[in-house]
Amino acid sequence: MASAEFWYEFASTYSYPAALRVASLAEERGVSVAWRPFLLGPIFAAQGWRDSPFNIYPAKGRYMWRDMQRTCDAMGVSLKRPEPFPQSSLLAARIALALEGDRRSNFSRRVYIAEFGQGLPIADRPTLAALLTRCGVDPVATLERAESDTNKALLKAECARAAEIGVVGAPCLVTEDGEVFWGNDRLEQGLDWAARRRARVSP
Amino acid sequence: MASAEFWYEFASTYSYPAALRVASLAEERGVSVAWRPFLLGPIFAAQGWRDSPFNIYPAKGRYMWRDMQRTCDAMGVSLKRPEPFPQSSLLAARIALALEGDRRSNFSRRVYIAEFGQGLPIADRPTLAALLTRCGVDPVATLERAESDTNKALLKAECARAAEIGVVGAPCLVTEDGEVFWGNDRLEQGLDWAARRRARVSP
Numbered sequence: 150m151a152s153a154e155f156w157y158e159f160a161s162t163y164s165y166p167a168a169l170r171v172a173s174l175a176e177e178r179g180v181s182v183a184w185r186p187f188l189l190g191p192i193f194a195a196q197g198w199r200d201s202p203f204n205i206y207p208a209k210g211r212y213m214w215r216d217m218q219r220t221c222d223a224m225g226v227s228l229k230r231p232e233p234f235p236q237s238s239l240l241a242a243r244i245a246l247a248l249e250g251d252r253r254s255n256f257s258r259r260v261y262i263a264e265f266g267q268g269l270p271i272a273d274r275p276t277l278a279a280l281l282t283r284c285g286v287d288p289v290a291t292l293e294r295a296e297s298d299t300n301k302a303l304l305k306a307e308c309a310r311a312a313e314i315g316v317v318g319a320p321c322l323v324t325e326d327g328e329v330f331w332g333n334d335r336l337e338q339g340l341d342w343a344a345r346r347r348a349r350v351s352p
Numbered sequence: 353m354a355s356a357e358f359w360y361e362f363a364s365t366y367s368y369p370a371a372l373r374v375a376s377l378a379e380e381r382g383v384s385v386a387w388r389p390f391l392l393g394p395i396f397a398a399q400g401w402r403d404s405p406f407n408i409y410p411a412k413g414r415y416m417w418r419d420m421q422r423t424c425d426a427m428g429v430s431l432k433r434p435e436p437f438p439q440s441s442l443l444a445a446r447i448a449l450a451l452e453g454d455r456r457s458n459f460s461r462r463v464y465i466a467e468f469g470q471g472l473p474i475a476d477r478p479t480l481a482a483l484l485t486r487c488g489v490d491p492v493a494t495l496e497r498a499e500s501d502t503n504k505a506l507l508k509a510e511c512a513r514a515a516e517i518g519v520v521g522a523p524c525l526v527t528e529d530g531e532v533f534w535g536n537d538r539l540e541q542g543l544d545w546a547a548r549r550r551a552r553v554s555p
Binding site for chain 2: 192195196206208209211212215216219312315317328329330331332334335338
């Protein structure tokens with residue numbers, strides 16, 4: 150089966166519609182998707198940014214929120230800006246990484262819906278623990294695993310890996326042959342690429 | 353008839369495929385398009401950038417060239433990076449603004465094909481004069497008009513107008529009701545919007 154990686158960051162607005170779309174788009178194309186949570190902070194810091202570029206460049210921020218509104222309207226999903234924006238995504242990313250398979254993608258979608266669909270804060274333990282409970286996952290054990298030194302180190306390694314393979318923003322779809330497709334609006338193209346590549350290399 | 357504005361900058365890579373695509377996409381939807389050449393320089397300067405963001409942020413530059421290659425491959429058009437990048441687009445923009453209607457769009461497409469299809473410099477008078485000749489336009493009279501004080505002032509006013517209406521990059525498709533769609537990958541969405549809006553307001 151063809152496969153691709155879906156790199157996402159919980160503070161990233163465009164990762165919200167992408168997280169809601171990627172599973173069905175991948176299924177239509179026969180592509181299996183590995184969900185890879187990471188943090189844009191280190192990548193932005195390397196570019197000299199200490200805040201979201203949508204805050205540093207207000208005209209781009211205004212454009213992005215309007216573009217997001219049109220995108221969400223077209224999908225029939227709600228959009229509500231959380232305050233502050235961006236939300237701290239560190240704990241959510243650690244938790245997502247501590248989960249596996251469907252649990253990871255289910256939890257991640259719930260975080261995005263809470264954050265950008267309902268405008269709720271997603272930085273604190275009680276909020277994230279409640280989302281874990283709704284996923285049918287034990288919040289205490291999961292938070293413990295999420296905050297273990299091993300898991301913290303794993304998230305750091307994932308961030309380094311993202312930079313290394315050319316992930317320049319979020320979301321990114323990365324194919325087995327190393328092509329990077331950046332943006333919610335590149336999901337279809339990236340998944341098509343993954344499916345076509347598989348067709349070429351299959352016996 | 354529905355209408356929209358196509359704002360483009362000759363130094364902008366993504367304006368190249370957009371300039372080749374916009375006329376037929378607009379025709380399919382019954383939308384008439386006004387070509388609006390402008391300069392990103394003043395808009396970038398307001399964000400503290402003195403160079404292309406694709407040069408300031410090398411990882412984004414690498415991504416952009418690979419993404420452009422995929423885009424051009426899918427369209428079946430060639431891509432060749434001009435040196436230096438970005439090219440100075442001032443004179444080309446002044447000339448485009450001094451032309452009207454089909455002459456402006458024809459000249460503009462020829463500039464993009466020379467610059468990004470063939471990797472030729474587009475900053476100097478002889479190159480641009482040759483392109484004008486191939487458009488069937490008198491180069492001497494056109495260059496004189498392009499470099500008149502009136503036309504220079506008009507281009508400045510166009511740049512100010514672009515910033516005012518929320519043009520944050522190039523290309524942008526701007527609809528009659530003021531929606532801005534940024535990027536080659538938003539052309540279809542912007543033209544669909546323009547066509548739908550017209551359907552709503554028509555008697």
